[in-house]
Amino acid sequence: MQFAPADIQAILLSAKVGVVATLVALPLGFLAAWLLAFGRFRGKLLLELLFNLPLTLPPVVVGYLLLLLLGSQGLLGRALDTLGITIIFTWKAAVIASVVVGFPLLVRSIRLAMEGIDLQLVQAARSLGAGPLDIILTVILPLSRRGIMAGSSLFFARSLGEFGATIIIAGNMPGVTQTLPLAIYDYASSPRGEGTALLLCVVSVVLSLAVLMLHETILQHKKGG
Amino acid sequence: MELKLQLCKQQGRFQLALELAISGDRIGIFGPSGSGKSTLVSCLAGLNRPDSGRILLDGKPVFDSTARINLAPEKRRIALVFQQHGLFPHLNVRKNLLYGYQRCPVAERRIELAEVAEVLEITDLMGQMPETLSGGQSQRVALGRAILASPRLLLMDEPLSALDDDLRYRIIPYLKLVSERFRIPFVFISHSLLEMRLMAEQVAVLEKGTLTAVMTPEELARQRMGISPSGYINLLELGAPQERQRLLAFPWAGGELLLSGGATAEPGMFELSSKDIILCKRHPDAISARNLLPCTVRNLFETGNKIGVELDCKGGTLVAEIVPDAARELAVTVGSTIWAAIKASAFRRL
Numbered sequence: 001m002q003f004a005p006a007d008i009q010a011i012l013l014s015a016k017v018g019v020v021a022t023l024v025a026l027p028l029g030f031l032a033a034w035l036l037a038f039g040r041f042r043g044k045l046l047l048e049l050l051f052n053l054p055l056t057l058p059p060v061v062v063g064y065l066l067l068l069l070l071g072s073q074g075l076l077g078r079a080l081d082t083l084g085i086t087i088i089f090t091w092k093a094a095v096i097a098s099v100v101v102g103f104p105l106l107v108r109s110i111r112l113a114m115e116g117i118d119l120q121l122v123q124a125a126r127s128l129g130a131g132p133l134d135i136i137l138t139v140i141l142p143l144s145r146r147g148i149m150a151g152s153s154l155f156f157a158r159s160l161g162e163f164g165a166t167i168i169i170a171g172n173m174p175g176v177t178q179t180l181p182l183a184i185y186d187y188a189s190s191p192r193g194e195g196t197a198l199l200l201c202v203v204s205v206v207l208s209l210a211v212l213m214l215h216e217t218i219l220q221h222k223k224g225g
Numbered sequence: 226m227e228l229k230l231q232l233c234k235q236q237g238r239f240q241l242a243l244e245l246a247i248s249g250d251r252i253g254i255f256g257p258s259g260s261g262k263s264t265l266v267s268c269l270a271g272l273n274r275p276d277s278g279r280i281l282l283d284g285k286p287v288f289d290s291t292a293r294i295n296l297a298p299e300k301r302r303i304a305l306v307f308q309q310h311g312l313f314p315h316l317n318v319r320k321n322l323l324y325g326y327q328r329c330p331v332a333e334r335r336i337e338l339a340e341v342a343e344v345l346e347i348t349d350l351m352g353q354m355p356e357t358l359s360g361g362q363s364q365r366v367a368l369g370r371a372i373l374a375s376p377r378l379l380l381m382d383e384p385l386s387a388l389d390d391d392l393r394y395r396i397i398p399y400l401k402l403v404s405e406r407f408r409i410p411f412v413f414i415s416h417s418l419l420e421m422r423l424m425a426e427q428v429a430v431l432e433k434g435t436l437t438a439v440m441t442p443e444e445l446a447r448q449r450m451g452i453s454p455s456g457y458i459n460l461l462e463l464g465a466p467q468e469r470q471r472l473l474a475f476p477w478a479g480g481e482l483l484l485s486g487g488a489t490a491e492p493g494m495f496e497l498s499s500k501d502i503i504l505c506k507r508h509p510d511a512i513s514a515r516n517l518l519p520c521t522v523r524n525l526f527e528t529g530n531k532i533g534v535e536l537d538c539k540g541g542t543l544v545a546e547i548v549p550d551a552a553r554e555l556a557v558t559v560g561s562t563i564w565a566a567i568k569a570s571a572f573r574r575l
Contacts, residue, residue, distance in 0.1 A: 120311040126298035127305040128325030128374045142315045
């Protein structure tokens with residue numbers, strides 16, 4: 001038994017979506033975590049709920065809401081259409097689905113790391129002449145780096161497994177938008193596909209284990225000092 | 226330096242309402258916990274915005290609610306030294322020291338790293354990470370970091386509270402030395418009377434969010450003698466001692482003081498509580514106290530339910546405390562002669 005070219009493409013696309021989604025989500029997640037950890041503003045609770053919503057909503061619901069937003073009749077979709085940008089049913093839609101669904105995990109991990117930073121360090125930095133951006137770059141970022149790394153690995157692992165939202169807004173086109181979980185779904189629901197489905201499951205498990213091991217290593221390192 | 230402030234800050238149920246004008250290069254803010262010291266520190270540093278009022282440093286406003294001036298902490302050039310050293314754990318000692326220096330405009334940099342490191346004796350620590358430093362080393366590095374930012378004012382918020390007694394009194398000379406050597410005025414916040422006397426020249430006393438007095442630390446110590454558990458602390462600078470009958474004889478005020486209790490044979494600063502001095506009208510026939518000093522009463526003052534007796538012991542000054550009944554029995558009056566008996570174990574090296 002061996003992989004068909006479309007299977008290899010599904011594996012590679014999953015990795016590509018995971019990497020791009022992580023790179024897109026990281027700065028946004030850092031900013032969101034910073035706002036929640038250090039910000040004092042009205043509507044903070046609402047923002048927190050909004051960021052965490054994808055954690056409790058079924059991914060299919062997230063996908064459907066994204067479809068409404070980014071579809072050709074959606075508020076953002078129409079605006080993007082006029083600029084000649086199409087998101088829906090492309091691999092970029094899979095990236096967006098991964099970003100939205102995995103965002104709470106990333107934010108939570110970075111936020112926890114930020115909340116562990118002694119506020120006195122920030123105060124000391126300010127009294128020594130560092131402005132807000134300077135403090136973010138020289139104090140907060142380096143001191144929350146393990147949270148960033150742990151959050152990123154968890155986010156990447158979640159992205160590899162993303163199914164519900166992706167199938168709604170990216171579709172399931174082999175070689176175009178079919179990621180690893182979607183390919184497994186296809187094989188599992190076709191009469192003679194069990195063998196390949198199992199093989200792809202093994203790939204998925206190996207990839208996830210590798211990422212989770214990295215995540216645990218980062219956390220252990222954190223505990224150790 | 227001249228510090229003028231008039232401010233109001235409500236924090237939950239606590240209100241800080243102060244009007245203070247104080248000058249000097251070594252200013253103390255004294256008060257028990259809950260008196261508003263920390264709120265005042267954060268308002269001075271710009272970390273907390275007062276509800277109203279103004280703060281002037283050498284006549285220049287750093288905060289003025291009427292004129293809508295509120296300088297950001299990084300623009301005030303008021304460097305903080307905390308109770309916990311607050312060193313950046315991801316930077317080595319050298320990078321910690323240079324943090325404020327690199328952010329100070331080049332034209333305003335007036336203190337160099339090598340000089341500060343030498344004065345604070347931290348030159349050998351440059352490559353070390355903060356987690357490897359002892360409490361005293363960490364606090365010296367924190368002090369150096371603040372100094373190297375060439376601040377207009379050094380704001381020290383209970384900088385010695387986290388250190389044990391031995392270390393505390395070893396750090397004090399460094400604090401004073403850097404202030405004098407680099408000419409940086411400081412505001413020293415503490416709830417310790419002794420620290421106030423060792424550090425400050427003028428003290429603002431806070432209680433329950435208001436200013437109750439501005440006085441010298443000496444006046445404050447005498448005022449608090451009756452209510453302080455340790456009484457009035459006499460500070461004695463003693464010269465090099467000689468061994469005598471298994472005790473150490475330290476030269477003091479033209480005579481000598483005999484000390485025991487593990488005193489090391491080195492000159493230094495010692496403390497002696499006013500509670501540990503016994504006054505006798507006449508020379509006792511025999512007494513266990515090893516120090517018996519003829520004195521003249523220079524001054525008497527009342528504090529709480531105690532009477533403070535300022536003694537002139539051949540030029541050296543000691544303050545003893547007695548209850549009013551004892552004062553009557555001894556018939557102490559200004560100018561009268563009296564004997565002060567002090568146990569050799571009553572002294573403690575600072």
